[in-house]
Amino acid sequence: MNSGEVPDVVVLRLPLYVRVLSQLLHRGDNVVSSDQLGALLQMTPAQIRKDLSYFGRFGKQGRGYDVKFLREKLRGILGLDLKWPTCLVGVGRLGQAIINYPGFVPEGFDILAAFDSDPEQMGTTVGGLAVQPMSCLDETVAAKGISIGIVAVPSAQAQSVIGRLVKAGVHGILNYAPVAPQVPADTVIRNVDPVLSLQSMTFYLMQDRGAPLAAMP
Amino acid sequence: MNSGEVPDVVVLRLPLYVRVLSQLLHRGDNVVSSDQLGALLQMTPAQIRKDLSYFGRFGKQGRGYDVKFLREKLRGILGLDLKWPTCLVGVGRLGQAIINYPGFVPEGFDILAAFDSDPEQMGTTVGGLAVQPMSCLDETVAAKGISIGIVAVPSAQAQSVIGRLVKAGVHGILNYAPVAPQVPADTVIRNVDPVLSLQSMTFYLMQDRGAPLAAMP
DNA sequence: ATATGTGAATGGGTTCACAGCT
DNA sequence: AGCTGTGAACCCATTCACATAT
DSSP, rough: OOOOOOHHHHHHHHHHHHHHHHHHHHHHHHEOOOHHHOOOOOOOHHHHHHHHTTOOOEHHHHHHEHHHHHHHHHHHHHTTTTTTEEEEESSSSSHHHHHHHHSGGGGGGGEEEEOOOOOOOOEEETTTHHHHHEEGGGHHHHHHOOOEEEEOOOOOHHHHHHHHHHHHHHHHEEEOOSSSSOOTTEEEEEEOHHHHHHHHHHHHHHHHHTSSSSSOO | OSSSOOHHHHHHHHHHHHHHHHHHHHHHHHHHHHHHHHHHHTSOOOHHHHHHTTTTEEEETTTTTEEEHHHHHHHHTTTSSSSSEEEEEOHHHHHHHHHHHSSGGTTEEEEEEEEEEGGGGTTTEEETEEEEGGGHHHHHHHHHHEEEEEEOOHHHHHHHHHEEEEEHHHOOEEEEESOOOOTTTEEEEOOOOOOHHHHHHHHHHTTTTTOOOOOOO
């Protein structure tokens, strides 16, 4: 077991492992090998074993990993067995889609408050939450112990909103605005940016003209 | 100039450069140095210069880069000066949010068709597009020359929908379903997965308890 | 027999540092 | 003088291969 620093790329892969293990559990599989996991995730068995070795020894030599056990361990390491109080800033079309997305809550990310700077939004309700003005942000974040902020405001406002969230005590930001915001070193930020994804995809699509689709017989 | 293989990480960064250059152009800046770009993107100047060197020599020694010129070059390399016919599969809440998102079209990604397997959706219109049954997929993809598919269906259907898109001739997939789909080697896939992002974030938030926020004086 | 856990080897991306151009 | 372009050095992640456990 390696108790040193864990590479960021490894941490990024852990949730993927948890997800596959959940699927296996659902199917009724009790044991998996790193070979099987590798096939499901399209990665080498060695990488999976190495990744896991940063956190402990979870397998049984000759057998493999107990699905339920490994899943619980990884969930604990990631803190997925906890509730994470979350808030949303920006309740436009995108914000509404986010708050109504049924995938966050079952994973422990409870959106407990919604904010918007538009006076017209005040008094309205989104996903069962009363939309609050930005002036309530500090108080609500403190009162509800909110540690994660989801940012769904226009690009021009994103940086300042993120600054306010951080100042209010939020340490994690999920940003949907197409910008590269600056945050303090002790703040974790993740950007959801489908346009960037598409724009790097087209590079490869361009090369494709006449790519090896299938060898002629 | 290095005409060999370009690392994938470099391609992933190019759209970021384009975006910053667009901002600079908008502000009226005509010239930038790799130092300035590095400060804006929080990366080292050396990395920016190295990245660009894979594609050519775009700067002027002693001066820096002409913003407009570099932006045009990078847009050309990525194929962003082209129109990319795109389709959407899945017009549920998420799909509707995607099709109404105003960020795709101005970047050249035109959603020209929408599909859904739900019979109740047939005949309805989403974002100005008539929702088509899945049986029309092959024909429409061919007829409109669609090369990119956006997948916003439930997890259980995602893999089969992606398979159908690929078979229909689509070479790029933007997948919103929380799964890790398998695609042929000549197909490019990008996953938009905010839950995974949050789940790797909590690992660091957990470590934070008592983290170095500021040194005591 | 079979599959983990892990040092060692490998490979690839980032940073350095300086030659070269303006 | 100032900043790019780039081989070389460095660093870190992945893969290998085998000792080890069941």
